[in-house]
Amino acid sequence: MSTTPNPRRRLALSVAAAVAASGLVAGAPSTAHAAPAPVGTTVDYFDDVYDALGAGSVFETVTIERFEYLLKQPGRFAFLVGDPGNASTQATIGHVNQVAKRLGVDKVYNFTPKLDGDTLDVWDLSRSGLRTGTSPDPAGGNRAGQGRAQYEALGNRLLTDYLNKDTTPQFTKDESTDPYLFVYDKDHTEGGAEDRIIASLAGEKSATDLDTPAETTAYEDQVEDVLGAVPASSYTPRSNFQFLKDEVNRRHTTTAAYADASKFGGDILDDADATDGWRVQTVTYPELVHLLQQPGDIPILFGGTWCHNTRAIIKDVNRIAQEDGIRTVYNFDFSLDSTGNSGSLAQHIRDNALPATVDGVTEVLRPSHLYGDLVNTYLSNAVTEYRTAADVEKLGGSVNAVSYLPGGDVTATAKQARKIQVGHVLTYNKDHKDAAGNAAPVVDQAIRFNDDGGQTEHMTEWWYVAGRDYAAGDARLGGTYNVASEAGSNGLQNQRAFAKEAIAEIDSVLGGLAGEEHGTQVAVDGVPATVPVGATPTVQVSVTSPGHAPFASFNTASASVAPSTGTARPRGEVGVFDGSELLVKARLSRAGTASLTLPAQTQGTKAYTVRYLGRGDSLTPSQSALALDVAGTASSVTLAGPAPLTYGAASTVTATVTEGATGTVSLSGLPGGAVSAPVQDGTATFTVPAGTVPGSYALTASYGGDATYAPSSSTPLTVVVRKNASTLAVAAAGVRYGTAAKVLVAVKGAAGRVPTGTVTLTGPTVRATGRLDASGRATIVLPRGLRVGTHRITAVYQGDRVALAASRTGSVTVVKALPGATRVAVPRSVKATRKAKVTITVATPPGLAKASGPVTVKVTKGRTSRTVRATLSNGRVVVTLPRLARGTWSVKAAYAGDASYTAGRTASARLRVVR
DSSP states (O other), rough: OOOOEEEEEEEEHHHHHHHHHTTSSSTOOOOOOOOOSSBBBBOHHHHHOOOOSSSSSSSOOOOOOHHHHHHHHSSSSSEOOOOOOOOOHHHHHHHHHHHHHHTTOOOOEEEESSSTTTOBBBBBBBSSSSOOSSSSOOTTTTTTTHHHHHHHHHHHHHIIIIOSSSSSSSSOOOOOTSEEEEEEEEEETTEEOOOOOEEEEESSSOOGGOSSOOOOOOOHHHHHHHHHHOOGGBOOOOOOOHHHHHHHHHHHHHHHGOOOOOHHHHHHHGOOOGTTTEEEEOHHHHHHHHHHOOOSSSEEEEEETTHHHHHHHHHHHHHHHHTTTTTTTEESSTTTSSSSOTTOTTTTTTTOOOEEEEEEEEEESSOTTHHHHHHHHHHHHHSSBBBOOHHHHOSSSSSOOOEEEEEGGGOOOEEEEOOOSSEEEEOOOOOOOOTTSOBBOOEEEEEEEEEOOOEEEEOOOHHHHHHHTOOOTOOOOOOOTTSSHHHHHHHHHHHHHHHHHHHHHHHHHHHHHHTOOOEEEEESOOOOOEEEEEEOOOOEEEEEEETTTOEEEEEEEESOOOOOOOEOOSSEEEEEEETTTEEEEEOOOOEEEEEEOOOOOOOEEEEEEEOOOOBBTTOOOEEEEEEEEEEBBBEEEEEEEOSOOEETEEEEEEEEEOTTOOOOOESSSTTTTTEEEEEEETTTEEOOOOOOOOOEEEEEEOOOOOOBOOOOOOOOEEEEOOOOEEEEEEOOOOOTTTSEEEEEEEEEEEOOOOOOSSEEOSSSOEEEEOOOOOOEEEEOOOOOOSSSSSEEEEEOOOOOOOOOOEEEEEEEEEEEOOOEEEEEEOOOOOEETTTTEEEEEEETTSSSSOEEEEEEEEEEEETEEEEEEEEBBTEEEEEEEEESEEEEEEEEEOOOOOBOOOOOOOOOEEEEEEO
């Protein structure tokens, strides 16, 4: 290993790097880039997982395949070995980023030997839970050298073939002491000896080691010693596109079976594919898991450069992404080192775990949980060609799934995950829900839906894709087919059509993510307008999408019959809904049709909805109404009720329905609206409340029907509610003439009810009216001029809406009133020769009759007296006395009363008689 440059050289290189970055040096790399595309989620992994980094750092992850690829390439590369779970990486990466940017180093590649970001460390497999296979193997077969040994060999190869080809080898598989930052050049020598590591930095750092300015400066000087060991302009970063182009082309063209380019095609990728920005980005397993936890729309290509089926489509995946303006299609390889998918390779995680217990310790041959947990956690609704046991139970066929131990826990019960073949394109959004509201994170997949309920993944070849538009009989890019024979010509065209369909499917999936949405229409046929109860009618559904016409092949890829191609119809599911309830669901055939058998129908008019649930983002859901009249068995209902009722007494009405009928009966005609009651043992009972207002009611019972019997109605039943009786009591105290008499009338109703309304008093001499109060009483005041005597009166209650009218006779006695004062008016004197005249008055209350009747006037002087009688008229009378002798006479007047007044008190006066 070369020594790191001294500080003066480091400063000179820093200045040179700064000048180069300024663009003042001829040959400085251009920094112009195409404007970012507008569609899809772009995740800055380093910004997300490292606290010390922001967006746009110099780092880029590399898979172990790409790491080894770079180690083989000429040029100079800067590498950082570490991961977010490493405290030293977290503490140092921000400083490395700052120094790199300061020096003008555009790219530092980040590699972690922990292929899963955790325990699957190719340099330390002690926590991996892997075992090395044997022959014979506890899991069956010859597994010698497989499993853990394969990962160990992979880790060893990185050291022996690349990293330790150095004058002073330093890599020992110990992350605490091994170099973690280094500059690499496979062609660099020192004294004629290989010296690939030009400069490096080893040892761990913690956050507390770098928490002062002095410590930070000292550390960044060390970083600068490494990254500045060569001029920034001498770094030769190779893009992800260059890596994929090189490896895709190498693996295709160096395959012996594909040597004839006229039959199998030559290079797959060329520089023109990146003219508008290469869109496919490989990611590591930790990156993929992180990616699937992020919001937004994410397109994914599963597959690797080792896979001829992935190589077949990668060019068109990139093209379609460019055309649709998709920023990035993320690419992940289930073969962690991109070796292949052989059942003997433990690096291929999409295969069974094969656990075995040796000496009481259970370990697995393959870390299949990385695949199983990934699929069942994040891609739970993905569909595949190969079937799990659950799929086989529904669809038949045979099981071909990945058996794994969740979380790598050897004590856990094994589970199965659907096996995704590669290359496979799908779009993902962790928050996506389907039209029924169910979680559906896999928004869409490029896959063929078969009419048997299963799927076919588009395992095609590059030469078929490249020649997909060639005419029949054209032998170019024909692979091994002999187009001279009919079977050979047909076979080739079927393969080409299958490949063309594969690209069309990818176009639909990515187009949907890019907003290429197409409307759909649902047509329903085959259902009669009326069906009997219990029928299970079949609905014929057809879904179309005007304007959406992707290519489709209707033969299998390997068919030798004449090709059958056309326009793909919408795929997905249709369902019949009763409101929000799903009654039945079916998958559309490739013709865009489905037959749905409804469950046994209950009677009534049905308003169903037939809904197409859509496909991902490309085909919108749609629906059509389905009206169905289900004729029930005829039913009858009769009503029986009481004889006429009296208000205040409750009764019942009974509706009798056809034997065996269930459900409810509605009774109408009573005040307050219709009421319902359940049918129990063939009858429904209703109460006529005690408070029902008297009257005549026409009641009708309506049976609502049930699952078997149709609705029916009864003939009307008349129920009469009569008014109840009421009783009166009349009471009046006697009064004197001139005093108003008060008559108390009390009315009582039945059942404790208080009647309302008015009471009228009538008689030969009176008529008066009063209103009943809240207690059913009325006090009626008679005129005060009622003559003396006993007056017979009749109280008549007029009744109200629930009480009958009633009457009662009583009497009022009026006795004579006491008169007012009697007064005698005499002259001042009178001569003896003349007759004196005196005036007698009897006072009475205003408004009453004036007093009448006899008055006796008696004059007395000594033993002599004279008496004169007279009769009052209008309360007054003038009495002429006889001639009286001279002297003073006593005059007394006594009123004897009349028909209205009692006798009054005697009034006195003195009369002087003179000569």
